[in-house]
Amino acid sequence: QKEVEQDPGPLSVPEGAIVSLNCTYSNSAFQYFMWYRQYSRKGPELLMYTYSSGNKEDGRFTAQVDKSSKYISLFIRDSQPSDSATYLCAMRAYSSASKIIFGSGTRLSIRP
Amino acid sequence: EADIYQTPRYLVIGTGKKITLECSQTMGHDKMYWYQQDPGMELHLIHYSYGVNSTEKGDLSSESTVSRIRTEHFPLTLESARPSHTSQYLCASSEFWESQDNEQFFGPGTRLTVL
Numbered sequence: 001q002k003e004v005e006q007d008p009g010p011l012s013v014p015e016g017a018i019v020s021l022n023c024t025y026s027n028s029a030f031q032y033f034m035w036y037r038q039y040s041r042k043g044p045e046l047l048m049y050t051y052s053s054g055n056k057e058d059g060r061f062t063a064q065v066d067k068s069s070k071y072i073s074l075f076i077r078d079s080q081p082s083d084s085a086t087y088l089c090a091m092r093a094y095s096s097a098s099k100i101i102f103g104s105g106t107r108l109s110i111r112p
Numbered sequence: 113e114a115d116i117y118q119t120p121r122y123l124v125i126g127t128g129k130k131i132t133l134e135c136s137q138t139m140g141h142d143k144m145y146w147y148q149q150d151p152g153m154e155l156h157l158i159h160y161s162y163g164v165n166s167t168e169k170g171d172l173s174s175e176s177t178v179s180r181i182r183t184e185h186f187p188l189t190l191e192s193a194r195p196s197h198t199s200q201y202l203c204a205s206s207e208f209w210e211s212q213d214n215e216q217f218f219g220p221g222t223r224l225t226v227l
Contacts, residue, residue, distance in 0.1 A: 008152055034215070043116075043202050043218030044155070088155070099171065100216065102155040 003027050006089055006103030014111050019076040023089035023103045026070065030091040030101075033065050035074045038086045038105065047087075048074060079110045115139055118203050118219035125193055126227050133188045133222045135203030142208040144186040145216065148172060149200045161186060162208070193226045200224070 006023045013019055021035075032051055036044035048063040050056045050072075056063045062075040072091070076083055089103040115138040125131055137144065142163045147155040147170075157170030161180040175197070176190050186205075190197055203219040 002154075004154070041220070041223075043204070043220050045218065046215040049215060099157060104152060104154045 001026065003101050004089060004091065004103045007106055008104055010107040010109060012109040012111060013079060015079060015081060017079050017110075019074075019079050019083070019108060019110075021074040021076075021087050021089075021106050021108070023072050024070055025072070025091060025101075027091075027093065027101075028067075028070070029093035031094045032092050033063070033072050034090040034100070035061075035063060036088040036090055036102075038088060040085075044088055081110045081112050084109045116203060116205055116217050116219040118201075118222050120222060121220060122223050122225075124225045124227065127192075127194055129193050131190050131193055131224070133201055133203075133224070135186045135188070135219060136184050137186075137203075137205040137217070137219075138184060139205060139217070140183065141205035141217075142183070143206045143216075144180065145204040145206075146170070146176075146178060146186070146188050147202040147204065148174065149202055149221070155202065159188065193224075195226045198224060198226050 004025045035048040037047045038044040050063045050065050053065045053067045060077045064073040086105040086107045088105045090100045092100045117136050119134045144161045146159040149155045156172035158172050158174040159178040161167050167178050176188050200221050200223050202221045204216040206216045
């Protein structure tokens with residue numbers, strides 16, 4: 001069983017829609033939760049970084065962590081064609097600073 | 113923008129050849145990493161380094177080797193390439209203590225195809 005599960009999509013939504021991306025995990029030791037965005041033929045770039053449970057907002061992006069359910073989400077408001085990319089959730093425990101566990105990524109396409 | 117470079121970006125090579133994938137960063141980061149990424153799959157850590165002369169194997173078994181002779185340089189070598197090595201290889205770096213301000217920066221990747 002994978003430590004991190006992520007729906008691979010692809011997910012296609014019209015421009016302006018609210019997008020919800022999700023991951024579930026099994027390791028209760030995970031404390032740091034991240035979302036990376038990866039454009040085609042590029043390396044991943046960090047989009048959101050959250051410690052423990054709660055919400056974090058940055059512009060059109062909101063990250064939510066529910067540690068009791070072992071469930072994290074990324075919401076994109078007013079989605080734009082430039083948001084079309086693969087979104088990877090990632091997480092790590094406090095005690096293993098070097099080892100980030102990645103989800104398999106959700107491919108998102110925003111239709112103009 | 114992160115200053116981490118990988119060369120070549122694309123490589124097609126025959127079975128049995130020795131190859132070296134280059135990774136350099138200009139941020140003075142202590143930690144460097146190599147990940148393997150197949151389409152639709154997770155990134156798997158294959159090697160990492162805490163600093164000069166430090167190398168460790170990651171969670172995914174790999175026939176590749178790495179070296180860290182200089183802080184800025186972390187090359188990955190395959191002594192004898194096989195078709196099973198076909199994949200995308202991503203290099204990343206970070207400061208020693210990872211946090212929101214010190215996240216892992218990724219290079220653009222090398223897409224390797226072994227015929």
